[in-house]
Amino acid sequence: MKIYEFSLKVYLLNNVRQENALEKIAQMIDKALISTENYQNFHNKNAFKFYNFNSLFPLEKGGVYKEGRIYSTIIRTVDGGLAKYFSNTLANIYTADMKALMLGNKMLKQGHIHKLYSITPTIIKSDEGYWRNCMSLEDYERRIAINIIKKYNLFFNTKIDEDFELFNRIEFANSKPIATSYKNIKLLGDKLNIYVADNETAQKLACFALGSGLGENNARGYGFINYKLL
Secondary structure (H helix, E strand, O other): OOOEEEEEEEEEOOOEEHHHHHHHHHHHHHHHHOOOHHHHHHHHOOOOOOEEEOOOEOOOOOOEEOOOOEEEEEEEEOOHHHHHHHHHHHHHOEOOOEEEEEEEEEEOOOOOEEEEEEOOOEEOOOOOOOHHHOOOHHHHHHHHHHHHHHHHHHHHOOOOOOOOOOEEEEEEOOOOOEEEEEOOEEEEEEOEEEEEOOOHHHHHHHHHHHHHOOOEOHHHOOOOEEEEEO
16 A cells, blocks of 8 residues: 655635635645546546545634745545646646645655544534534444445455454544535534554554545545554
8 A cells, every 4th residue: 555645835825714725725636637537537526536635734823824825735645546647737736716836745654553633624424414413422433434444445446354443442632523614514523533453454444544534525625634653
């Protein structure tokens, strides 16, 4: 498994509120994807995309990224073909709100993962809205695990034996839901600390989640995670 990581520097053409930043970055990536027929079809398909990104940094006091300043975002993918495409296109993209300046890339260091922790909110959706209104903690943990397994199985065209422990425990870093803007609505998510189990399957899935994202809406920037190694 390879995890490709890109560091993209962008110049802001307008002020961007912190809760809108993921959507603005997604618009830039979308513009890169729709510039060719092949990746336009990829973009439009209702399926896992196997890439993920975080919000702009450094953070700004007051919650507004400033017009005329330069910020960075990190983009990751487990898809080698998509990584090559990003290398060739992302540095030349601009939207009404931001212009790409420079793109760096590297392979993410791998090792024995002790903990995964959220950088952007993790989203688990239900017909009733925010998960705490309709789901137990056990159901929520199960949904997180099932989501990772589904993505892994689809990407590698396999079916792993699900009789294993994925994580030892989940901790919530937020005391109330975190709201971000998406298509004129507010999505509610959580920032998590996930302690990964000490077995080969759990370690593979945790590594995969670093490149594809945790939970849902990963191609919109949700569920971007970092890690601590033993």
